[in-house]
Amino acid sequence: MATYLEAIREGIGEEMERDPGVFLIGEDIAVYGGAFKITAGMLDRFGERRVVDTPLCESGIVGAAIGAALMGLRPVAEMQFMDFISCGFDQVVNFAAKCRYRWNAPVPMVIRGPSGGGTHGGPFHSQNPEAWFFHTPGLKVVAPATPYDAKGLIKSSIRDNDPVLFFEHKALYRRVKEDLPAGDYTVPIGKAKVVREGKDLSVITYGSGVHMALEAAEALDREGVSMEIVDLRTLLPLDEDTVLASVRKTSRVILLHEDTLTGGIGGELAARIAEKAFEFLDAPVVRIAAPDTPVPFSPVLEEAFLPNARKVLEKARWLCAY
Numbered sequence: 431m432a433t434y435l436e437a438i439r440e441g442i443g444e445e446m447e448r449d450p451g452v453f454l455i456g457e458d459i460a461v462y463g464g465a466f467k468i469t470a471g472m473l474d475r476f477g478e479r480r481v482v483d484t485p486l487c488e489s490g491i492v493g494a495a496i497g498a499a500l501m502g503l504r505p506v507a508e509m510q511f512m513d514f515i516s517c518g519f520d521q522v523v524n525f526a527a528k529c530r531y532r533w534n535a536p537v538p539m540v541i542r543g544p545s546g547g548g549t550h551g552g553p554f555h556s557q558n559p560e561a562w563f564f565h566t567p568g569l570k571v572v573a574p575a576t577p578y579d580a581k582g583l584i585k586s587s588i589r590d591n592d593p594v595l596f597f598e599h600k601a602l603y604r605r606v607k608e609d610l611p612a613g614d615y616t617v618p619i620g621k622a623k624v625v626r627e628g629k630d631l632s633v634i635t636y637g638s639g640v641h642m643a644l645e646a647a648e649a650l651d652r653e654g655v656s657m658e659i660v661d662l663r664t665l666l667p668l669d670e671d672t673v674l675a676s677v678r679k680t681s682r683v684i685l686l687h688e689d690t691l692t693g694g695i696g697g698e699l700a701a702r703i704a705e706k707a708f709e710f711l712d713a714p715v716v717r718i719a720a721p722d723t724p725v726p727f728s729p730v731l732e733e734a735f736l737p738n739a740r741k742v743l744e745k746a747r748w749l750c751a752y
C-alpha cells in the first residue's frame with residue numbers, strides 16, 4: 431500500500447530514471463528531503479546535479495526552471511507551499527504560459543507542491559490557489575485525489591511539453607493509501623473520472639473534495655439516495671464532456687471545492703452547465719466552497735471554514751427534496 435505522498439515520490443523517481451533530462455529544484459529538497467519529505471532519498475539516488483537546493487526565492491526557482499526547460503531539460507520545481515507561488519506569478523502567467531503561443535517554444539516544466547487546509551497552517555500555508563491559474567491559457571493545472579492518480583498524473587505532467595502546475599493536497603499526503611500496479615503507467619491529463627456511479631445527483635469535485643463526497647455518499651446510500659461523484663483530476667484543460675454527461679444523467683448537481691467561493695472553479699462549471707445542460711436540470715446548481723475569507727489558523731475556525739462531508743450531506747438532502 432502506497433500513500434499519496436509515496437506515490438508522487440515513486441512517480442518522480444521513475445521519470446528521473448527514465449529520462450536524464452529530468453531534475454528537481456527547490457528549497458530544502460536535497461539535503462533535508464523536502465518539507466513534507468517528498469524528495470527524501472533523491473539526493474543520494476541521483477546526485478547534486480539533479481537534485482538542486484535553492485535559496486528561499488520562489489521567483490528565482492521558477493525563473494531557473496523556465497530557462498532550463500527552454501534549453502531542453504525537464505525541471506520539476508517544488509514550491510514548499512503552493513501559497514508562495516505568488517512570488518513567481520509573473521513568470522508563470524506572463525512568460526511560461528505564453529512561450530508556445532508567441533514563438534512555438536515548449537516549456538516542459540512542472541511546478542508542484544502542497545496546497546489546501548486541514549492541517550492548521552493558517553492563512554499563508556493553507557490556500558488553494560488553483561483558480562489563479564485556471565484563467566490562464568497555456569498552462570495545465572492538475573489536482574489528483576488518490577495515490578494511483580497522483581503517480582500517474584505526475585508522470586504525465588513531467589512528460590508534457592507545456593508548463594504544468596501540480597497541486598498536492600497536503601492533508602491527503604499520509605491519509606489515503608492504495609495498492610499501485612507494478613510497472614510503468616500514466617494517467618492522461620485532461621480526463622476526469624467517475625469514481626462512483628449514481629442516479630439521483632452528481633457531485634463534481636477534485637482533490638480533497640472527492641473524499642468528502644465519498645463519505646457523504648455512504649450516508650446517503652443508507653437513505654436510499656444514489657450519488658454520482660466525478661473527480662475532475664485535471665482542472666485545465668477541463669473535461670467538460672464527462673461533467674455534462676453526469677449532469678444529464680442525474681439532473682441535480684453539487685459543485686464542490688475547498689477553494690473560496692467567489693471566482694472559484696465552481697462558478698465556471700456552473701456557467702457551462704447552465705449553457706449546455708440547462709434543460710436537463712430539475713433543481714438549481716449548488717456550490718459548496720469555503721467562505722470568502724483568509725484561511726483561519728484556529729482549529730475550530732478552520733473546521734467551520736472548510737467544506738466537509740456533513741455540509742455535502744446537508745446540501746444533497748436539500749437538493750433531492752427540491
